[in-house]
Amino acid sequence: MRNTRHLSDLIARHAPGDGTHCTALPRLRFIRSGKPTLPMPAIYTPSLCLVAQGEKEAQLATRRFRYDPANFLVAAVDLPVIGAVTRASAEEPYLCLVLDLDRTALAELITAHADAVRDSAPLDLGLMLGQSTQDMLDAACRLVTLLDNEADVAALAPLIERELMWRLLRGPAGPMLRRMAAADTRLGRIDQAIAWLRDHFAEPVSVEQLAERAGMSASAFHEHFRAVTGLSPLRYRAQIRLQEARRLMLTEGLEAANAGFEVGYNSPSQFSREYGQVFGLPPARDVTRLREAGTPAAA
Incomplete structure (x- = not known):
């Protein structure tokens, strides 16, 4: 997808070396790896993981979740997982955008648009995959682009973060996130x-x-x-x-x-x-x- 390439270029510019890179936005960070990694334990907090390039696998108990540019990962609660980058190279490193989910903003969106956000699925695992859409990738690109202008970050970042959470609420992750917010x-x-x-x-x-x-x-x-x-x-x-x-x-x-x-x-x-x-x-x-x-x- 066109936006995937654009997002990978943006992340690479803000994450020039391997590791986790914080940003001027408290809830936004980038992860880069120039090679596959050993399986490592980590706590996945409530967040959206949107991969721009490469692939990663997260294992929770006996279930495995592979996420890549076509599939995002979203967590609703703190979960102990074993994670490993499975596809990456120096030429095409693993690049991932991680956005921590704002429970208060989620609750406000749900309250304001109750008719558009349904909760019909049974209680299930607090970790799931979903298909990355052009709308989500476009919003992610606009969010990262804001980092080049401090005034834009303060004024517009909360709006784009809410847009990304709205896209999640309107998709398969919606029921899980609705329960998370309540x-x-x-x-x-x-x-x-x-x-x-x-x-x-x-x-x-x-x-x-x-x-x-x-x-x-x-x-x-x-x-x-x-x-x-x-x-x-x-x-x-x-x-x-x-x-x-x-x-x-x-x-x-x-x-x-x-x-x-x-x-x-x-x-x-x-x-x-x-x-x-x-x-x-x-x-x-x-x-x-x-x-x-x-x-x-x-x-």
């Missing part, structure tokens, strides 16, 4: 429990306590939590713990046992066993592999 829906209550887990992952907690926080029965909470995240509540917490332990070992040089203790594990053997199940290698060997590959810690 705190009193089941997805909204699951989101509240997820936020607590992310802030308190090292603390002991039971499913019953999490369900009470969400205002749901334990059985209903467990069912809906798994539907949204693909994981049980305690398995979700384990993923968060293990990702943080990996970061502590890579960036702060902690030994495996100390990193496990810092994130809430009292048993080094349990920590090592669960780490290997998620990352494929025991902690020390995994960190050595990542350092030799020059791979940075996950965000």
Whole structure:
């Protein structure tokens, strides 16, 4: 598509090297990679990922999502995924626009245009693919172009961000995002429990306590939590713990046992066993592999 090439040129200009590049817009950033990458854990926050060039795969539990210039990825809640750039080269690097979704703006759009935004689908995973359209790509190009003029950014960026969210609301992702914007829906209550887990992952907690926080029965909470995240509540917490332990070992040089203790594990053997199940290698060997590959810690 014509706009895909234009968007890739714009992103490449603002992201001259590999890595994540923040912009003058707090919710907008770019990701570039000149080569395929190892599978790395990351937390996908509520956001739109619009690829201009290359391809990436995100794995959530047992499901895999491949997104490229033809297909965007959108997340409605914080989700622990394993992500890898699968198609990229120095000549044609992976280039991606990431726009964090503004829950308040989404709620305003839904309230103002209730008749045009329907919610008819059952509760499902909080991560999905959709087909990139010319309208979306055109809006994305106009948003990136604003970065060249500070006055335009302040005046026009909120309007174009709302336009992109409107395009999402009017498409297959609409029902999921409508539930995300409403705190009193089941997805909204699951989101509240997820936020607590992310802030308190090292603390002991039971499913019953999490369900009470969400205002749901334990059985209903467990069912809906798994539907949204693909994981049980305690398995979700384990993923968060293990990702943080990996970061502590890579960036702060902690030994495996100390990193496990810092994130809430009292048993080094349990920590090592669960780490290997998620990352494929025991902690020390995994960190050595990542350092030799020059791979940075996950965000």
